Each structure stands twice: as structure tokens, then as C-alpha cells.
Amino acid sequence: EKLSGTTIKLTQKAGVDGRLFGSVTNADIAEELGKNGYKVAKSQVRLPNGPIKTIGDNTVSVQLHTDVTVEITVTVYGETA
Template identity: 40%
Template sequence: MKLILTTEVSGLGAPGDIVEVKDGYGRNYLIPRGFALRWTRGGEKQIDSIKKARDAREIRDLGTAKEVAGRLGALRVKLKTRAGESGRLFGSVTTTDIADAVKAAGGPQLDRRRIEITSPIKSVGSHRISVRLHPEVAANIDVEVLGT
């Protein structure tokens, strides 16, 4: 099945890319969630507008991405959230919470979709988070989760 991606899908592509995927993956996952559109000749015209929007949001070049990665690596991010007596959180820390905490700590504004949490953060303590700034650059952030 040929699809046009509307959002970035990890391991598949960026918005505006035309990808070939298995029918079930496209029909049952990508299209219903709004991650992709069916490829048509008319849909190809939408690719230009999708790519223009992506270029406006993205970090322009590799040098800028490396600079932002250096700033993020030196940043100490503390996130306060509700926790129980044993240090277990009520709920979990989301990518939006992390993006807001980075901004509050004096870091750059991050797109929550670029923050990758490998396993859910459900406990108090220090956690390492990865941020994809550019296709070739990923930054690691140390997030200190504090219980209140």
C-alpha cells in the first residue's frame, strides 16, 4: 500500500514522504490515527504544503541541531509531580510534561513529538530521555522527577 505520511513516524519517515507499507499496517494503524493519507495523484499536490510546514518547524541545519544538543546536554531539568509514599507516581510523566519542564529550566522550546521515552516514567528519580533534533542528531536529557 502506498501512503503519504502526514506526521513523523519513527522508523518509517517524515511528513510528506511517500512510503510503501503492508496493507494491514496502513489500513489499521497509520490511516485511522491520522499519521498518513492514501497516495493519489491529487494527494501528491498536498506533499508540497506538508513539506513547507515541516521545514518551518524543523531545526534548519546540522550545525544548529548540534548547538541545541549541546545546550540540552548541559541542562538540569527538574520535574515536580504527585507521588505516593513509596516514590511511585500517580500516573506517568508525558512528553508534554518534559517539554514544559525543559522550557521552564531555560532550554529551547521542544516539539513533544520529537521526545522519545523508551519506557514509561512512573517513579521518582533520575531518568534519561532522548530527543531527535535532526535526522542525524539526537540529544540526551537527564530529567530529575521529584515527588510532592
């Protein structure tokens, strides 16, 4: 699958300490993947530690089928308020 190893970039408002004011959820990730041509439902995006709350690189699993799971990298950039 072409999705494996994909990196997506998201920008969120963050404080100077690198923590996000909000969080990046599976819905945000699925929406961004959709913009990049990958049809993924938010229920397929696995965030084992819950929503992403810090800037930086995060490895996220996407379950495409029962036996097919790929890992992508979600890079979160901070945007100062």
C-alpha cells in the same frame, strides 16, 4: 547543542513507595524545556519505556534533527498528597 547534558526537575504527586500517582509524559518534559528556553516539540522527546512513573533520575533522548539526538536528565521529585 547546549541542550545536551541538561537536567530538568519536575515535581509530581507520589505515594510513599516512590511511585507517581500520575506520570511524566513527553509533553510535560517538552513544556519544562520550553520554560528553560529550549524550543522542543513533544514529538521530539523520546521515552522508550513509556511515561516516567517513578521518582528519581531518568535519562531521556531528545531528537533535534534526523541525525542529532541528545540525552538529558529528567529528575522527578515526589510530592506527598
